[in-house]
Amino acid sequence: MKNLDTAIKAFIGDVYHETPYPVGNGHINSTYRVCTNNNSYTLQKINTKIFKDLDGLMNNIEGVTHHIRKKSIELGRNPYRSTLKFLTANTGKSYVVVNGDAYRMYHYIDDVFTIEKMEDPRHFYLSGVAFGEFANFLSDFDASALSETIKNFHNTASRYLDFEKAVSDNLSGRADDVADEIAFVRERKNFTSMFVDKLADGSLPLRVTHNDTKLNNVLFDEKTQAPIAVIDLDTVMPGSYLYDFGDAIRSGATHAAEDEQNLDIVDFDLDLYEAFTKGYLEQCAKSLTKTEIELLPYASIMLTFECGMRFLTDHINGDTYFKVHRNGHNLDRCRTQFKLVAEMEKNLDKMREIIEKHI
Numbered sequence: 001m002k003n004l005d006t007a008i009k010a011f012i013g014d015v016y017h018e019t020p021y022p023v024g025n026g027h028i029n030s031t032y033r034v035c036t037n038n039n040s041y042t043l044q045k046i047n048t049k050i051f052k053d054l055d056g057l058m059n060n061i062e063g064v065t066h067h068i069r070k071k072s073i074e075l076g077r078n079p080y081r082s083t084l085k086f087l088t089a090n091t092g093k094s095y096v097v098v099n100g101d102a103y104r105m106y107h108y109i110d111d112v113f114t115i116e117k118m119e120d121p122r123h124f125y126l127s128g129v130a131f132g133e134f135a136n137f138l139s140d141f142d143a144s145a146l147s148e149t150i151k152n153f154h155n156t157a158s159r160y161l162d163f164e165k166a167v168s169d170n171l172s173g174r175a176d177d178v179a180d181e182i183a184f185v186r187e188r189k190n191f192t193s194m195f196v197d198k199l200a201d202g203s204l205p206l207r208v209t210h211n212d213t214k215l216n217n218v219l220f221d222e223k224t225q226a227p228i229a230v231i232d233l234d235t236v237m238p239g240s241y242l243y244d245f246g247d248a249i250r251s252g253a254t255h256a257a258e259d260e261q262n263l264d265i266v267d268f269d270l271d272l273y274e275a276f277t278k279g280y281l282e283q284c285a286k287s288l289t290k291t292e293i294e295l296l297p298y299a300s301i302m303l304t305f306e307c308g309m310r311f312l313t314d315h316i317n318g319d320t321y322f323k324v325h326r327n328g329h330n331l332d333r334c335r336t337q338f339k340l341v342a343e344m345e346k347n348l349d350k351m352r353e354i355i356e357k358h359i
């Protein structure tokens with residue numbers, strides 16, 4: 001708590017504040033809400049093992065939020081509720097380092113909710129609208145101004161190499177217990193280069209994308225139920241629309257939690273798939289190229305497979321990347337993802353039909 005208090009003081013001075021309390025369920029950073037007599041803030045401890053270039057990271061986020069704020073004002077929206085607004089610390093920077101830990105602070109957006117597990121298709125449709133609009137807002141953002149905060153983030157072929165290294169190093173000694181999951185990944189080795197090859201030869205355009213379009217990264221207004229802001233902007237980088245579409249489907253087109261242990265209830269729901277697809281394509285279909293449209297049905301398979309492979313890699317490495325809250329947590333997460341991949345593979349034609357219907 002002492003470090004948190006020192007960080008808070010660096011941003012708001014010696015103002016009375018209640019004890020910060022944790023919010024959210026992110027796997028990487030630690031997020032707290034801080035209330036003073038007049039204001040409410042989000043304090044975030046940045047995972048510096050993962051985000052090493054803090055200046056590059058915050059520069060990206062400030063550039064992107066500035067751009068989105070400008071567009072929101074042009075549309076007559078409340079700029080304080082449309083995107084994150086960061087505070088500047090007494091060091092002149094938008095982050096502070098306290099005893100080796102890095103913190104940033106921004107305004108808490110009041111009267112909002114986030115969704116951890118999908119219940120209502122309408123919310124998923126609206127999150128499609130939010131991410132489709134996010135793509136539009138950033139379509140004229142200069143990608144060369146962005147640092148690559150995590151190299152090869154959605155390079156599935158390079159993630160496959162990380163996985164093979166984990167298996168051969170077997171640091172945790174767990175590789176022998178996950179032979180079925182390892183075989184599942186290896187059977188799909190050739191698939192891993194489908195998008196990256198096309199990005200490399202230029203047939204798939206590079207876009208400014210969010211790269212972590214998880215359901216709980218959209219804030220919804222409690223009163224109107226409308227999606228108001230896309231948050232968690234650490235991974236905004238040059239990427240592909242296929243990543244954002246695919247990762248959103250991964251986290252929202254199922255009724256099960258990402259770490260559900262009962263695989264019988266892990267379903268891939270085509271109605272939810274259609275709800276998101278409709279919202280997303282209403283916003284950005286017009287800017288998609290022919291190649292993007294052709295590859296879109298594969299996007300959720302690729303991103304779900306990649307995420308499951310990353311969970312498995314971390315399980316074999318001994319849980320060094322994602323936060324875990326129980327033994328085998330990463331393996332449970334891996335298994336839900338692979339169950340979804342298998343279901344999605346069976347429904348490829350149906351996904352293609354839905355995309356064609358809404359394009």
Ligand code: ADP
Nearest residue numbers: 023024026027029031042107108109114216232
């Ligand atoms: P993580 O990287 O840990 O996922 P996020 O930036 O997504 O961190 O924040 C975690 C959670 O905290 C969100 O899902 C949301 O519930 C809540 N949250 C974060 N920022 C705000 C904000 N400005 N206003 C309201 N809630 C927020």
Ligand code: GN1
Nearest residue numbers: 025026027028029212214232235307
């Ligand atoms: C992490 O931070 P969070 O929980 O929004 C991860 C994503 C994964 C996701 C899986 C920087 O996102 O790539 O898809 O977990 N973020 C990073 O739930 O690795």
Ligand code: MG
Nearest residue numbers: 026216217232
């Ligand atoms: Mg998040």
